[in-house]
Amino acid sequence: MNKIFSNLKKLFYPTNNHKYEFSLPDNDTKTNEIVNDEINSKNDPKNIFPVLNINMDFLKTKYNLLINSDISVREFILNARNKQYNAFLIYIDGMVDTNIINDFVLEPLMLRNRANTYSGDETRIVSEAVSNNITIRRVRKFDLVDYIYNSLVPQNSVKKHTAFKDVISDINMGNCLLFVDTIATAFSIDAKGFKQRSIESPKNETVIRGSQEAFTEVIRTNTSMIRRLINNENLVIENISLGKISQTKCAVCYMKDIANDDLVAEVKYRLNNLDIDSITASSQLEQLIEDNSKSSLPQILSTERPDKAANYLLAGRVVIIVNGSPYVLIMPCVFVDFLSSPEDANLKYQYANLLKLVRAIALFITLLLPGLYVAITNFHQEIIPTELLFAIVASRESVPFPIIVEIIAMEISFELIREASLRVPSPIGTTIGIIGALILGQAAVEASIVSPILIIIIAITGITSFAIPDFYLSFHLRIARFAYIIAGFLIGFLGIGIALFIHLIILCSLKSFGVSYLSPYIPKTAKNGKAYFLPPLWNREKRSDFLNTKRPYSQHRISMKWKYPKED
Amino acid sequence: MENKKIGNFQAIALILIIIVNHLLLGTPKNLIAQTGTGTILNMIYVFFLSIIFVFILVKLFNNFKGKDILDVSEFLGGKILKVIVGIIFIVYFSLILSTTIRVIVQNLQIIYFDNLHICLLTLIILSTIAIVYKFGSSTVIRCNSIIAPIAAVAILIIAFSNISDFSLDRIYPILGFGAKELFITGASNIFAYSGLAILFFIMPMLKDTNDYKKIAFTANITIGILIVASITSIVLSFPFIDRTSNISSLYMESRDISYWQSSQRIDGIFVFSWILALLSYISVALFFIVTIFRKLTHAKKEFPVVLAFINIIYGVTLIPKSIETVRFLEEVVFKYANISLIIVTGLILMILANIKYYFQNAKHKKEVSINNAQ
Numbered sequence: 001m002n003k004i005f006s007n008l009k010k011l012f013y014p015t016n017n018h019k020y021e022f023s024l025p026d027n028d029t030k031t032n033e034i035v036n037d038e039i040n041s042k043n044d045p046k047n048i049f050p051v052l053n054i055n056m057d058f059l060k061t062k063y064n065l066l067i068n069s070d071i072s073v074r075e076f077i078l079n080a081r082n083k084q085y086n087a088f089l090i091y092i093d094g095m096v097d098t099n100i101i102n103d104f105v106l107e108p109l110m111l112r113n114r115a116n117t118y119s120g121d122e123t124r125i126v127s128e129a130v131s132n133n134i135t136i137r138r139v140r141k142f143d144l145v146d147y148i149y150n151s152l153v154p155q156n157s158v159k160k161h162t163a164f165k166d167v168i169s170d171i172n173m174g175n176c177l178l179f180v181d182t183i184a185t186a187f188s189i190d191a192k193g194f195k196q197r198s199i200e201s202p203k204n205e206t207v208i209r210g211s212q213e214a215f216t217e218v219i220r221t222n223t224s225m226i227r228r229l230i231n232n233e234n235l236v237i238e239n240i241s242l243g244k245i246s247q248t249k250c251a252v253c254y255m256k257d258i259a260n261d262d263l264v265a266e267v268k269y270r271l272n273n274l275d276i277d278s279i280t281a282s283s284q285l286e287q288l289i290e291d292n293s294k295s296s297l298p299q300i301l302s303t304e305r306p307d308k309a310a311n312y313l314l315a316g317r318v319v320i321i322v323n324g325s326p327y328v329l330i331m332p333c334v335f336v337d338f339l340s341s342p343e344d345a346n347l348k349y350q351y352a353n354l355l356k357l358v359r360a361i362a363l364f365i366t367l368l369l370p371g372l373y374v375a376i377t378n379f380h381q382e383i384i385p386t387e388l389l390f391a392i393v394a395s396r397e398s399v400p401f402p403i404i405v406e407i408i409a410m411e412i413s414f415e416l417i418r419e420a421s422l423r424v425p426s427p428i429g430t431t432i433g434i435i436g437a438l439i440l441g442q443a444a445v446e447a448s449i450v451s452p453i454l455i456i457i458i459a460i461t462g463i464t465s466f467a468i469p470d471f472y473l474s475f476h477l478r479i480a481r482f483a484y485i486i487a488g489f490l491i492g493f494l495g496i497g498i499a500l501f502i503h504l505i506i507l508c509s510l511k512s513f514g515v516s517y518l519s520p521y522i523p524k525t526a527k528n529g530k531a532y533f534l535p536p537l538w539n540r541e542k543r544s545d546f547l548n549t550k551r552p553y554s555q556h557r558i559s560m561k562w563k564y565p566k567e568d
Numbered sequence: 569m570e571n572k573k574i575g576n577f578q579a580i581a582l583i584l585i586i587i588v589n590h591l592l593l594g595t596p597k598n599l600i601a602q603t604g605t606g607t608i609l610n611m612i613y614v615f616f617l618s619i620i621f622v623f624i625l626v627k628l629f630n631n632f633k634g635k636d637i638l639d640v641s642e643f644l645g646g647k648i649l650k651v652i653v654g655i656i657f658i659v660y661f662s663l664i665l666s667t668t669i670r671v672i673v674q675n676l677q678i679i680y681f682d683n684l685h686i687c688l689l690t691l692i693i694l695s696t697i698a699i700v701y702k703f704g705s706s707t708v709i710r711c712n713s714i715i716a717p718i719a720a721v722a723i724l725i726i727a728f729s730n731i732s733d734f735s736l737d738r739i740y741p742i743l744g745f746g747a748k749e750l751f752i753t754g755a756s757n758i759f760a761y762s763g764l765a766i767l768f769f770i771m772p773m774l775k776d777t778n779d780y781k782k783i784a785f786t787a788n789i790t791i792g793i794l795i796v797a798s799i800t801s802i803v804l805s806f807p808f809i810d811r812t813s814n815i816s817s818l819y820m821e822s823r824d825i826s827y828w829q830s831s832q833r834i835d836g837i838f839v840f841s842w843i844l845a846l847l848s849y850i851s852v853a854l855f856f857i858v859t860i861f862r863k864l865t866h867a868k869k870e871f872p873v874v875l876a877f878i879n880i881i882y883g884v885t886l887i888p889k890s891i892e893t894v895r896f897l898e899e900v901v902f903k904y905a906n907i908s909l910i911i912v913t914g915l916i917l918m919i920l921a922n923i924k925y926y927f928q929n930a931k932h933k934k935e936v937s938i939n940n941a942q
Contacts, residue, residue, distance in 0.1 A: 104917075314579075336895075379680055380680070380839075382835070382836075383837070491681070491692065492680060493680075493839050493840045493843060494676065494680070494681075494692070494843055496840070497695045497840055497843030497844050497847065498692070498693075498843070498847065500844065501696065501700065501711070501843075501844055501847045501848070502696065502699060502700060504711045504714060504715070505700045505703050505707055505708070505710075505711050506703065506705075508707045508710040508711045508714075509703040509704065509707040516710070518710070518714075521714075522710045522711075522713055522714060523575050523577075523578065523710060523713075524575060524577045524578075524713070
């Protein structure tokens with residue numbers, strides 16, 4: 001009976017099958033222009049009003065104070081010369097140090113003290129002269145703006161703004177803004193106090209004998225770290241804001257007496273001509289200012305080490321620091337820079353050159369070895385010594401796949417392990433490595449999916465890829481490796497030769513900020529000890545010729561004067 | 569036309585790559601066929617002849633700083649002569665290029681790709697060149713300055729890796745087929761220095777035209793060392809060069825190289841450098857064809873001209889029906905085209921232009937002195 005009723009109910013009152021769905025409505029705006037207008041409306045007032053309430057209302061609207069939880073507005077009565085003025089402070093909670101605001105802003109302004117209760121003359125006589133019995137006095141009238149600035153805000157960094165654009169920019173940067181009734185000026189007080197990461201050891205560019213400091217996310221901390229290493233007034237650090245919305249602070253650093261003026265101008269030109277809403281990391285900026293953005297080869301060096309950045313600055317390069325990014329950008333860069341480790345500068349030249357040689361070998365192995373293996377086993381077996389050839393043939397006897405399938409499967413598996421171990425939490429990372437090694441190595445061989453010799457090839461390729469110091473170059477080599485494998489599979493050495501030729505052509509075609517990518521070799525310029533292999537430190541007299549620096553020499557011809565005192 | 573100024577090293581590399589490729593192909597075989605066991609002596613003799621040739625050329629270009637043979641032809645016989653000379657050189661470079669590609673493709677087919685058709689192999693190689701030219705010809709010149717020295721060193725390694733197999737007895741009889749063949753008809757072996765044809769065109773490209781002399785002599789001496797070294801090694805290694813062999817004699821030599829027990833056949837590595845050298849050579853030869861064509865026609869864009877010539881060369885490369893025709897082109901046409909065009913025509917043009925320059929100069933001086941006297 002119940003069943004009948006339920007069926008009848010279903011018949012007359014069908015259950016609501018409507019599923020909850022949400023989709024964004026189509027955006028009618030076709031261009032970015034309208035969106036931008038909403039953000040920076042043309043109808044917004046440009047300058048600060050002398051009426052406090054209007055300023056407050058405008059800022060409250062601008063910052064959506066009714067719904068925005070972290071914007072604080074503190075209204076109070078300001079005492080000045082025994083008079084009282086309405087005033088308010090506006091700041092972003094969490095970005096300012098409340099102790100600074102309480103002790104060094106509100107207290108001197110609100111509480112009665114000697115400075116703000118002194119009711120001297122309204123006007124002050126600056127100078128006085130008597131001529132023909134007429135006394136001429138030069139009088140300076142009382143100015144509230146100057147008075148507050150000079151006497152009431154005991155802060156080291158206070159700026160006076162009259163435009164709302166600057167006011168908003170400073171509030172967003174973590175400053176505290178003071179507005180006072182009757183004056184059309186706002187005071188930007190540096191009361192930043194947000195939590196930041198302390199200076200730590202470099203994570204990706206570790207060295208044995210070198211500085212153990214790394215950049216942080218805060219631009220001022222980073223600039224100070226460079227300043228500490230280069231104690232010279234010629235170090236210029238210029239600030240530029242990037243991103244129409246994010247207004248990210250960037251610093252362009254260069255040595256005024258060393259860096260080429262055209263190079264500095266070019267860097268600033270590129271930065272000033274970026275029409276973009278936001279930049280949150282240096283790697284994003286890198287992609288926007290490099291010469292050839294389609295190439296997978298890195299053209300700008302990035303580092304987390306202040307000593308490396310300082311060394312490059314002293315060599316005549318330009319460094320860009322992006323607020324919020326612990327990696328700074330160095331430009332221009334040539335190919336050999338990406339094969340240099342920060343350790344090279346700290347080691348004796350013999351040790352550094354040995355490591356550089358190893359890295360150069362690693363570069364060729366990681367790029368060419370799998371492709372050469374495919375080419376040799378498919379087309380040029382005569383190169384392999386007979387015994388080794390027999391061993392390879394025997395090891396592949398039970399493998400049902402052709403070599404190309406084997407090698408691509410193994411390469412992809414290796415990439416998967418690498419990616420997985422990077423993405424998982426670090427305690428599990430090692431487990432993935434072990435599982436991967438076991439599955440890919442022993443189990444795959446035992447199951448006759450791959451041959452043991454191939455495991456060796458992939459392992460060597462993988463290890464050598466880790467010897468490449470630059471992360472981006474390593475990525476490029478990983479991509480190029482697949483192209484070499486396919487080329488080798490299709491037409492053997494001819495294919496690899498063709499791929500290598502095209503690769504060389506791409507390298508030759510690249511430029512980094514006007515400098516040929518293969519400098520100082522192609523085109524050949526004076527190496528001045530700044531080529532791939534390093535001469536002894538005392539012999540590195542000149543800066544790189546391709547940088548056309550203002551000071552070509554970095555040391556005297558006889559740098560060790562204690563040893564050769566009589567030499568010129 | 570875009571401004572392509574090249575450095576001294578790049579200029580030398582342009583000349584070097586031509587010679588390297590000819591050495592890797594049939595040139596040593598043809599040289600030895602002409603003079604037999606006396607080829608080493610002949611090569612030293614020809615080297616001195618080439619030095620004289622370069623010396624004369626440098627002297628003749630002294631009055632034409634920053635100009636190439638086309639400009640000189642224009643000076644001598646107006647635009648008509650310029651066009652004629654330009655066309656002759658375009659045909660020469662195209663013919664040499666097509667022959668070289670065909671020989672290489674033929675060799676590659678014999679050695680590795682007996683299942684691949686020549687059309688496809690040629691297409692692969694020429695497609696690579698088309699891709700490469702997307703990056704511009706200045707990139708090609710820069711890339712060549714990496715490859716040319718590597719290829720030259722590879723030749724020297726091959727030449728001296730078989731030193732244990734060298735036998736001094738093989739140079740006897742030292743005069744080969746006789747003194748006449750060695751010093752009179754053997755002088756035609758100067759065709760081995762065909763890369764010096766580049767010297768007719770290189771002057772306007774140089775950053776500093778005063779370095780022309782230095783470049784010419786450095787290139788000539790480097791080429792001389794390479795030719796003499798490779799010929800010496802071939803003569804001393806093989807008792808008899810089989811002229812009917814279809815494979816390059818330097819490749820044959822590389823097959824005998826063995827380093828210890830483990831590396832007994834490294835000719836594959838030789839082929840590897842050979843391919844790089846070949847691709848660079850084709851790009852460079854094409855660069856000169858395109859440069860001459862653009863100078864004659866004032867064509868603004870480079871890439872369409874490159875594509876057009878790649879198509880023409882592809883067609884010309886496939887014309888010969890058999891290996892015999894290719895060998896005839898390589899041995900006879902290539903040799904005599906070099907001698908007649910570069911040495912005879914080039915020099916005659918330069919001499920006539922210098923004579924005209926001398927008379928014009930004299931006339932001008934006379935006019936100036938008359939004006940001064942008035």
